[in-house]
Amino acid sequence: MYYSKYPYKLVNIRILHSGCWTSFIDDNLVKSLGRSYQPEDGTIRSLVIVNARSMKVLMNLKNEGKIKDIINIHKYGNNYIVDIIQDYNNSVLSILNKYDTVVLNTVKTKKTELWSFVTYEYKIPKIINDLSNIGIVEKVKISDYDPNEKALNLTQIELKCLMIAAKMGYFDYPKKVKAKELAQSLGIKESTFIYHLRNAQRKIVTKLLNELDAVYI
Known part of the structure; x- marks a missing residue:
């Protein structure tokens, strides 16, 4: 059996991704439900939850060409579930995929993107360097990865x-x-x-x- 000598780390990073649609969202929280890379046309398909104010911003960004397409909008209580198509090149996801990270969570708030992912410790400096080329990395938090940390473990x-x-x-x-x-x-x-x-x-x-x-x- 082969054992890796490289430890896994949990990385939480906040980045202002200049020019991305997320940089136009002000103080409203945008929760990502999931995203997938579509290599056939070089796009990312994302499901996000937004409030009414952010929904108007997204529609304006689509009309301005800053979002490739919005293919579905579903009213969910006081919020909306929005199906967005955006460019994959020069995206945060493209860089994280390049280094084979495991993305755990994504949130957009205060014009910044907050990413939580797991990767090998030795890859972190390279990831941060590449992310710095597409935006401003405002803060990085690195900790040991514990798979059981998010479990409730109730008896x-x-x-x-x-x-x-x-x-x-x-x-x-x-x-x-x-x-x-x-x-x-x-x-x-x-x-x-x-x-x-x-x-x-x-x-x-x-x-x-x-x-x-x-x-x-």
């Missing part, structure tokens, strides 16, 4: 306590049920129920804060 009892609390209105204001009643329905002590519920909440909050830290680096 069975923690999950039970959390689900019954949410279902029965324990988190409502005012509460529709008391902790003692929920504990009795599970056949455990009230103190035990609260202990496991708080553990579950702590894990969820910790995961959320870690993700926010990765996004707002």
Whole structure:
């Protein structure tokens, strides 16, 4: 069996990609649902979630030719899911693909692109150098990659306590049920129920804060 001597690193990077449609989005958050490279015509197809204000900006950018095409718009609550076609050449994705990175997440906010990806440690300087050629790399955060970091890892009892609390209105204001009643329905002590519920909440909050830290680096 072959073992690599090169460690994996988690990289979170913020870049102002000059001229890209993302540089025209002001303070509105644009969440990417996914993207794919289409080599037959040299484009990227991206699904993004935007609010009404950003939707107007995207339509103007399409009319100005800064986006190749918008092939579908789906109303989703107060937001929109937009199917965008853009150039692949000189894109952030083209550089990350060049170095065979594994892209985990993409967010656009405050005119910048925030990318989270996994790569070999020795490739990071080359990636940053290439990204600097297409935009301004504003910040880079590098950490050891832990595949389990994003997992909630709730125990069975923690999950039970959390689900019954949410279902029965324990988190409502005012509460529709008391902790003692929920504990009795599970056949455990009230103190035990609260202990496991708080553990579950702590894990969820910790995961959320870690993700926010990765996004707002």
